Amino acid sequence: MRVYTPLEVAGRNIYLREGCYACHSQMIRTLRDEVDRYGPYSLAVESSYDHPQLWGSKRTGPDLARLGNKYSDAWHVTHMNNPRDVVPESVMPAYRWLLRDQLKTEDLGDHLRAMRAVGVPYTDEQIQFAAQDAYGQANPDSPEASGVAERYGEATNIRTFDGRTGPLTDMDALVAYLQMLGTLTDVAHTSETAEVE
C-alpha cells in the first residue's frame, strides 16, 4: 500500500467537501454481481490509510472503489463539469466550480502531518515537499514532477489531469484522487481468496 500523494489528499478532501460519499460507495461487497460489475471485492487493507473511511452507505451512483484509470482524465473533467454531457441520464450535480476554483496547497504539509499523527506513515521529506509535490503531480513537464515519482513510486499518475498546466485547480486534485482509487495495491487482484457468496 502506498500512501496518498498530497494532491490526492487534497482531492479526497474535495470529495468529502462536496459530499460525494453520500451517493457513491467505495466498498465492493463479496457478492458475485458486485465483483462482476465493479471488480474484485474490497479488502480491509485498501482503506487502511483512510481517515475516515469512505465506504459509503448508498449507491445513488455506482461504486467507485476501483474507478482509478478506468476512464480518461478528459472524461472525468467533462463529467464533473456537467455529467449529462457524457451520461445523458445522470442525476449527478454539475460541479462547474471545480475548474474555476484554485486549489489551496500551502497547508498540505500540515494535512500530511495530521495524518501521520493518526497513523499514516508519511516521511519527513514527504511532509516537507507536500505543496511542491502537489504542483509537480499535475505538471509533468515541470522540475517538481520528478520528486513525486521519487517519493511516491513510479506507478503514481503524473499528468495534467484537468488538461491544463500551471496553477492547480480543484479539478486537478479531484481527478487525481479518482484516478488513483483502487490502484494503491494490487493485492485484491492477486489474492487467492476470490471466493464470493
Add this chain to the structure above:
Amino acid sequence: MLADFTRGERTGALVILGTMVVLGLAMAIAGRHDLLGIHGWIVFGISLALTFGAIRQLDLPEPSPERLSEYYDAPTRTGLILTLIWGVVGMGAGFWVAALLAWPEMTFDVSWLSWGRLRPIHTSGVIFGFGGNALIATSLHVLQRTTRARLPDALSPWFVLIGYNLFCIIAASGYLMGLTQSKEYAEPEWYADIWLVVVWVVYFFIYMRTLARRKEPHIYVANWYYMAFILVVAILHIVNNLAVPVSFGSAKSYSLFAGVQDAMTQWWYGHNAVAFFLTAGFLGMMYYYLPKRAGRPIFSYRMSIISFWGITFMYMWAGSHHLHYTALPHWVQTLGMAFSVVLLVPSWASAGNALLTLNGAWHKVRDDAVLRFMALAAIFYGITTFEGSFMAIRAVNSLSHYTDWTVGHVHAGALGWVAMITFGSLYSLVPSMFKRERIYSQKLVEVHFWLALSGTVIYVFAMWNSGVIQGLMWRTYDETGTLSYSFIDSLVAMHPYYIARAFGGLLFLLGALTALFNVIMTIRMPAIGMAPEARGDLPAEPVMQAGE
C-alpha cells in the same frame, strides 16, 4: 429571559457570554486563512448580540421567590418553537434534495446549492434541529412533572438550549461551506464537536441535579429513557468524533480511526444514534405524553422497564449490520445480525405496550387527532423495528443495502415514528405551556395528521419500490451469464419513484408548516387566567430550592 435569573445567574451568564465572545474572536483570528474564521465570526456575532441583550436586561428586578413554587417552563416554550422552525428547515431541505434527484439541473452552478452539501442540512436539520430541540424541550417538561421538582436553576437550561442551537447553526452553515467530517450524522468538525460535549455535560447535570432533588420517590420510566439518550449519545459522540485537527487555525481534522476500524466505529455510532437519539429519547416522550393524553395508565409498567434494558443492552451490538459482506470480519457481521434480530423483542414490547395502553381509549384516538398522532407513531415504531430486524439479516441485506430501501426504512422511522410522536406531544404540550385554553385550530391538527400520514405512506412505498427494483436490477443475470442491466438502467428506472418521493416529502413538509402556523396562532390567542394549581401542575414543597 434574564428576568428569570438571579443576580448570581446574571453574572454567570455574562461570564459565559464574555468567554464565548473571546473564543469566537480567537477562532476568527486563528482561522483567518480558513473557513474556520467564518465560524469564528458567527460565534463572535451571536455571542456579542446575546451579551448586549443581556446587559440591557441586567438591571431588571430580581425574580420573586414565588417563582420557586412553579415549574420553570420558559426554556421548554422556546424549545418547542425552535423544534418547529428546525423542522421546517430540515424537511424543506429534504424536499429540495429529493427534487434534485429528479431534476438535477436545479443546482444552478452554485456550490452550496449542490446535493452533497444540502443533504447533511436535511439530515442534521431533522435529527438534531427538529428531533434534538424536541427532546430537550419535552425532557425538561417531563423531568419536572415526574419528579415534582423545579429545575435546579434558570441559567443551565438556557445554556443548553442556546448552546445546542448554536451547535446546529455551526453544523448547518459548515455544510454549506463544505465543512464535513463525512461521517454520516456526525458531520460537524472538531470544534463544533467539542462545543457539543460541553453543552451535553451541562444537560446531563441538569437531569442529575433535578433528580437528586426529586419529591417523588420513584423515578418514572420516561426519565430512564431520556437519561439513556443523554448519556449514551455523549459516549457515542465523543468516541466517533475523536480526531486530530490539521492545526488550531484549520477547520479540517483527520479521524483517529481508519478503514475497517473507522467503519465499525462509525456504524456503532450511526446505529446507536438511531437507538438512543431517535428511539430512547422519543420513547421517553411516548411514555409520558401518550398515557397522559389517553387518560390511561401504561398497560404494563414492568414491561416498559424490561424493554428499556433490552433496548439499552442490545442496540449497542447491532451497528455492524450496516457492514454486511464488507471487509469487516464475518463474525462481527454475524454478531450484529444476531443482536439486531433479537432487538425485535424489546422493540415490539414497547410498541405493544403503547398500543395496549390505548385499550379503553380508542374512541379518543378516533376523535382526537393529537392522540391519533401518537397512536400512529407507536404503529410505525412497530413496523419500522420489524423491518429493521428483517433488513439486518445478511441475506436480506445483500439486496437492500446501498439501495433506496434503506432510505425508505429510515423514513418510516423518522416520519412515521419520530416526527409523529413529536407532533402529538407538541400539540398536547403547547396549550398548557403557553397557558392557552386550547390549540388554535383542532381542524388544522386534523389536516396535519392526514398530510403527515399520506406523505409518509407515499414516501415509504415509493422507496420500497425503487429500492427493491434497484437491488434486483443490480443482481439480474441473463442466460449468457452476464449482468442484464447497466448501472444507469437502474437509475433511469428510479425516476418516477424519485418524483413520488419528493411529492410525499412535500406533503409532510406542508404538514409541518401547518403545525408552525397553528402553534403561532395559538400563542397569539389570549392567555387564560387559570391558576396553575387548578391544573394540578405544581412542584411539591416549593420552598426547597437550589443550594439547599
